[in-house]
Amino acid sequence: MQTVPVANADRDVRYFRTSEVSLISGMSLRVLQWMDEQGGLVKPVLQGHTRLWAPWQVLGCCVIAQLKRKGYSNQQIRRMWRDLRAEQIAHGDYLLAGGKHFAITEDPVEFIRSHNGRSGWVLVDLVELRRRIRRHIAGAEHHA
């Protein structure tokens, strides 16, 4: 696994460059830069002028990209980010969002069942997103 040495960062973690994060998440380089500078939602570490993103941050960017595509505002996403823990997103199966409700769950149907009255939901497949990241790493190693 390619490892980028970064000060104040975990040496065993495979870090991603912003161009890779853009490719995996579908977010433009400009939006990713904005997220770091203004939004403060997902903050990469800096190596000189290069931003480097840990895997869980890449996953976070993928989730944010999906929610933005589904019409969630920056404010709503920021609230979700505040309420959820990074490790929940890193290990959960689904992220379920419905209005002010956000949850990481193995069983989205049961969660929806317990929130009687709410009709609209967005379901994000976190397992699929993690597989994409792993596939990107495998592809990058293959081409190295």
Add this chain to the structure above:
Amino acid sequence: MPALSITLNLESDPWEDLKLRSEEGRLVHLKDAPMRVGALPRGMQSGKASVAIAIELPDGRTVVAETSLELFLAAARVFQVGRDRGELL
């Protein structure tokens, strides 16, 4: 697409953005359009199965949309919840 919007009841919770598009004449609403659904065993970027839905438009073009089999099945289970509650017949 690794994310899917699911609306349990469009009567109580309509797609407002589509209402706007309808008013602007930018919506094609087909009630009896030829529609196909099929599974692709390795259709997702991860290699997992996806479901493709093809809809033929009146102008002869066809729209194909794809989502993961996991999300498609989850949506179906959510609608089953609505049916169990008696909201969907």
